[in-house]
Amino acid sequence: MPRPKNAGTSLDRARPLDHQKAHEIQAFGHLTRLPIALSENTARQSVENLNQVLADTFTLRDLYKKHHWQVAGPTFYQLHLLYDKHYEEQNALVDTLAERIQSLGGLTLAMAPDIAETTIIPRAPKGREEVPAQISRLLHAHEIILKEARTMARLAAESGDDGTNDLLISDLIRSNEKQVWFLSEHLVDVPLVKAD
Ligand SMILES: [Fe+2]
Secondary structure (H helix, E strand, O other): OOOOOOHHHHHHHOOOOOOOOOOOOOOOOOOOOOOOOOOHHHHHHHHHHHHHHHHHHHHHHHHHHHHHHHOOOOOHHHHHHHHHHHHHHHHHHHHHHHHHHHHOOOOOOOOHHHHHHHOOOOOOOOOOOOHHHHHHHHHHHHHHHHHHHHHHHHHHHHOOOHHHHHHHHHHHHHHHHHHHHHHHHHHOOOOOOOOO
């Protein structure tokens, strides 16, 4: 029986072309120009600032998961849940920041070693901390992010990047401020059973 025409080719075409390598199509730190009516300098400044706050948001997000797993004591359950809620909200912010960077023609930081190299949030120990120390560490990280985000929002507004300004204020700053409130109330020393 004659072999169907192109049988070999068809079989070859079903084989996954794995183990491929190629040059990068965009080097980190280089901007690709998108038609969004922003100057290259403005986009570059926003991308650099957003990558910094992205690295810090990644780190704060992961700090929440660490504490979600390692929390101990009588408030275990409520903090276990609260830490995870804040983790999810920070995770959404990571995505919002990263997609803004790409929308500006930049390249987002993504991998853990690059995040660790870039963040200005102090490194947490591998070991387990008491609840007040966990919360203090989280509050410090929030404050670092809030401080830089307010400066970056002003710079974005001054340079005409209203989209970045709005993202930083409406999404990032407001979420962080609210999470700070929820955490801070756990460090108020009020009696649990008997009033003073
Ligand atoms: Fe969990």
